Amino acid sequence: MVSDHTHSPDNDDFPQEINGLRMTRQRKEVYRCLMEHRVHPTAQDVFLEVKDKLPQISLATVYNCLEALTQHGIIRQVHFDRESCRYCPNLLDHGHFHDQATGKIHDVTFKPGVKLEDVLDLPPGTVVSNIELTLRGTIAS
Amino acid sequence: MVSDHTHSPDNDDFPQEINGLRMTRQRKEVYRCLMEHRVHPTAQDVFLEVKDKLPQISLATVYNCLEALTQHGIIRQVHFDRESCRYCPNLLDHGHFHDQATGKIHDVTFKPGVKLEDVLDLPPGTVVSNIELTLRGTIAS
DNA sequence: AATTAAAATAAGAATCATTCTTGACTGTGG
DNA sequence: CCACAGTCAAGAATGATTCTTATTTTAATT
Numbered sequence: 001m002v003s004d005h006t007h008s009p010d011n012d013d014f015p016q017e018i019n020g021l022r023m024t025r026q027r028k029e030v031y032r033c034l035m036e037h038r039v040h041p042t043a044q045d046v047f048l049e050v051k052d053k054l055p056q057i058s059l060a061t062v063y064n065c066l067e068a069l070t071q072h073g074i075i076r077q078v079h080f081d082r083e084s085c086r087y088c089p090n091l092l093d094h095g096h097f098h099d100q101a102t103g104k105i106h107d108v109t110f111k112p113g114v115k116l117e118d119v120l121d122l123p124p125g126t127v128v129s130n131i132e133l134t135l136r137g138t139i140a141s
Numbered sequence: 142m143v144s145d146h147t148h149s150p151d152n153d154d155f156p157q158e159i160n161g162l163r164m165t166r167q168r169k170e171v172y173r174c175l176m177e178h179r180v181h182p183t184a185q186d187v188f189l190e191v192k193d194k195l196p197q198i199s200l201a202t203v204y205n206c207l208e209a210l211t212q213h214g215i216i217r218q219v220h221f222d223r224e225s226c227r228y229c230p231n232l233l234d235h236g237h238f239h240d241q242a243t244g245k246i247h248d249v250t251f252k253p254g255v256k257l258e259d260v261l262d263l264p265p266g267t268v269v270s271n272i273e274l275t276l277r278g279t280i281a282s
Numbered sequence: 283a284a285t286t287a288a289a290a291t292a293a294g295a296a297t298c299a300t301t302c303t304t305g306a307c308t309g310t311g312g
Numbered sequence: 313c314c315a316c317a318g319t320c321a322a323g324a325a326t327g328a329t330t331c332t333t334a335t336t337t338t339a340a341t342t
Binding site for chain 1: 218220222223226236238241247249250251252255257259260261262263264266267268269270271272273274275276277278279280281282
């Protein structure tokens with residue numbers, strides 16, 4: 001994290017920059033929305049939420065912000081089939097479980113010490129740079 | 142065009158029905174396309190291929206066929222981010238590795254005996270009905 | 283073989299998430 | 313203060329997929 005030097009009413013104590021990305025008012029609100037709710041919202045969800053703070057923001061800007069944050073490794077995209085992309089501020093390696101009864105999405109972490117090669121038959125020489133693990137099902141009560 | 146009950150040149154020895162789904166000429170060709178090439182084609186890819194055999198087939202019909210085959214558990218959809226859906230006739234539990242250098246998609250099987258619960262921290266009571274595992278990376282030569 | 287109802291298909295329109303384009307705006311450094 | 317680069321808003325464009333409708337095919341029955 002980077003300390004902030006100036007102080008503006010919109011900014012409270014948000015860093016002016018994260019991972020080399022300048023945090024504009026729009027990007028801050030988008031990021032704050034993800035951090036505060038942690039419900040894996042879609043761009044549309046974020047748009048509706050952020051409009052309360054920045055009424056003039058456009059959906060395209062929300063997409064731009066989410067894209068910028070993703071490119072700079074600040075958040076991650078989550079995909080469920082071809083549904084709208086969802087966004088996730090949890091940067092730890094993890095998968096997602098979609099509870100089909102409630103519609104809720106839960107982060108699923110790997111047990112400590114688990115390595116891909118222990119679990120999968122990968123072609124020799126494979127270098128994996130990105131994993132996406134998606135589960136669907138229900139939670140028995 | 143030609144309806145032939147006993148024997149038609151289009152039909153060779155294809156079963157008339159799989160998993161309760163009537164195998165029409167279109168569905169047969171779509172399925173055959175997947176089985177013969179095994180390259181995880183998109184609907185568009187299948188459409189172009191199948192047009193050689195059935196020139197009048199429409200893209201919507203290809204989508205319908207792929208949907209019907211999927212619903213009846215004959216093939217599976219494969220998703221990479223929000224790219225076009227791809228289709229896979231391999232019904233065994235497996236994931237997919239996307240080689241970013243060649244663009245090829247490889248099936249990745251789980252090592253024998255591996256169970257989800259051994260690898261993941263799942264919320265208690267979780268019943269997983271569907272897994273999608275997607276890897277991206279490269280293969281060192 | 284003809285009749286009929288249900289299922290499947292072709293063609294193109296419609297939908298919807300996302301991306302692109304354009305012109306205006308903002309902030310920073312000189 | 314000015315110029316420049318980076319952002320933004322608004323709406324158009326794109327592209328995959330789905331929907332609609334009329335037509336054709338199939339299977340069952342006569």
